[in-house]
Amino acid sequence: MAIVRIPEQGRTLKTKEAVTEYLAGINIEYQTWEPEHPTSPAAPAEEILQAYRKEIDALNARGGYVTADVINVTKDTPNLDVMLAKFSREHWHDEDEVRFIVEGRGLFHIHPPQGPVFAIEVEAGDLIRVPKGTHHWFDLCADRRIRAIRLFQDPSGWTPQYTSSGVDRGFQPLCFGPRYFPPTGPAAPA
Numbered sequence: 001m002a003i004v005r006i007p008e009q010g011r012t013l014k015t016k017e018a019v020t021e022y023l024a025g026i027n028i029e030y031q032t033w034e035p036e037h038p039t040s041p042a043a044p045a046e047e048i049l050q051a052y053r054k055e056i057d058a059l060n061a062r063g064g065y066v067t068a069d070v071i072n073v074t075k076d077t078p079n080l081d082v083m084l085a086k087f088s089r090e091h092w093h094d095e096d097e098v099r100f101i102v103e104g105r106g107l108f109h110i111h112p113p114q115g116p117v118f119a120i121e122v123e124a125g126d127l128i129r130v131p132k133g134t135h136h137w138f139d140l141c142a143d144r145r146i147r148a149i150r151l152f153q154d155p156s157g158w159t160p161q162y163t164s165s166g167v168d169r170g171f172q173p174l175c176f177g178p179r180y181f182p183p184t185g186p187a188a189p190a
């Protein structure tokens, strides 16, 4: 389940209804997906894509996405810092940024034309569709782990275009992680 934080308002949204509604107000689509059949997050990419085929096809039909892949990032990924630095500055793309998280977590910051900057922390099971042109930036959480399905209208359109606004420097990439908001009961002791 994604968490939305709006630092300027001191608000944190933790329910699916509140997160979905807030994001929809900024034209960002949020869904949670279940695999059609049980699958491991470590399964081969083809198996992952197959497990979510129905949802992918539905989004493709609505968004005109023509290719899908599975990106796999770990703390041991070569040149990880260089790769992350490309996306941790405010930018936009000429096509939608569509991500379904298979494993791990990540933090999007969104800078809407009207309204305050806010953060969306996504984890396994979360689908987010950020429309083209939306100003945003992205960080991994402390575990530096994410595996995600990506959908593209044209992969070449996904090059970041930087705003150079410096707005991103005013926001710490803070992830809460699952222990802050466990599904039931208090977090387990360390």
Ligand SMILES: [Fe+2]
Residues within 6 Å of the ligand: 087, 091, 092, 093, 097, 136, 137, 138, 160
């Ligand atoms: Fe991006």
